[in-house]
Amino acid sequence: MSAYQSVLKGDNESTVASLVLVLVTLLAAMGWIFSKETIAGLPPLLFIGLRFLLSSALIAPFCRNSLKRMNGRHLALSIRIGLAQSVALMVWIMAISNSSSLGEGAFIASTAMILVPLLGRILYSERIPRPTLLALPVTIAGLALLSLRASWQFEISQALYLIAAFGIALQFVFTSRDGRSIPSNALTFVQFSTVAVCCLLASAAMEEWDLTNVPMNIWLWFLASAVIATAVRYFLLVWCQKRLDSGPAAVIMTLEPLWTALMSAFWLSESLTSLQTVGCGLIMAALFIARRR
Template sequence: MQPERRGDLLILAATLLASAGWLFSKEAIIGLPPAGFVGWRFLLAALLLLPFCYRKLVNTSPELLLKAAAIGLVMTLNLIFWIQAISHSEGIGEGAFIMSLAMLMVPPFAWLLFKERPLRQFWIALPIALVGLFLLTMENGLSLSLSQLLFLLASLSLALYFNLNSRFARRIDPMALTCIQLAVTGVMHLLYSASFEQWPSSIAPITWVWFSASVLLATSFRFVLQSMGQKYSPIANAALIMMLEPIWTVLISVFWYQEPMPLPKILGCTLILLALLSYRSRNLLAWYRSRKAGLTRF
């Protein structure tokens, strides 16, 4: 198998695991407090990654470690909004599409924080995405439900995290950076859980199955597959494949939770996906031209 094809398949597998992670999380928090679940999930995932990046962490300066941990606090905020949104939602498909808007929220944050003006594709994609968001949430008229509002806040905080992390990631090994941020997120959620949540006296065995799947499959194994895939898959390929995550999540939600998908909601999801594709059109067009040129030379 060609390396590029292998990379695409690994990215696709990581995307499917990410989508399944929504299901694992929602099922796990039926028997576990939300913040406590996230805390143990991310802390254990960090411990699983630790043996693979221990030496790189030791060789990293304390200043960089502190900055990585600080960005991990932004990830903590994002996960607080996300897990609370899941706990208040009946399904997970709608939330996955609202979360996917984070890609379009990255340019405004970059403009505000780093004076980087958005590309022309952003101004084309933005109104399409806003119409899609309106159709997705129009069941409540001009207001958002609590879960929709929390998903939107999670999307905004994720865009902020992307901006900060992308400018810092070049200065530290990616696996070491991920390990630190997972650990910070886990510890902060456990502190929150200890302060404000009450753990049940007994936990059903099936809950631990969902929890284990979240830690091993949707977090640790997914990260490994994604990292391996990004070594071989072109950036445009990886970006396009990863856009499929909300689609897989909707399919899972419709099958597992019988989440209703009336026509306005389907149109809203479609418009959000089109907005993401139009925003990525420049990279996709460059990738297509390079592929076409390569085939012509062949």
């Protein structure tokens, strides 16, 4: 294959990965709704633990060959990614359980994508692409407008979302940097298993379990969360992260709060102000800036 053909192949793969990552953000937004509905009948940490336990079981049959190709270093890196994700998810689900607005929470959590290239620079001395640098202030301005209300009161959920954002960013950087050499199936399985163990242990220590009186509709929401918003989404996410630089991928991930706000408006009757609508437009503009060649 000539050098020119290699470049074209790389460009096509990057474009496909970018489009799949947009789908990932849509599935992630659906996960916010699924999670909010599920924790109405299940303890939050137990829900996360069971969700990832079921998801790891679903993908286990597809991971045998890839798990055999893993070495000790791959396993350690995968567990580290899973630990970062565990902390982020435990804080995130506690934020959702204390939050009065999923849309606002999604925008706060999406600041993780602003932290990604900065953490990549600090931890691995990665060069921040110039288009990403140009897109970052536009993204920040859009998020600022989206956070405005007629009156603003600090809530514990807002602090929890910010803490979760750091964990999400750290997991994203670890996956983009260290996950490239690890088979996607194996990485996803170990990652899910780590989250399941951590969350179930935390739940056993902090929550009371009573699954006998859980309504059937709660279990249906739980299944949607485990299968659609977890197993399918994270497999696609890992596939994308191994094919995209962390900076541009991080900006694409800012679509998640946009989808979440729209779904929250439809399902939970939340609404966006005119300033927040302008903020959405700024974030969309940032996406085009970041993807400019």
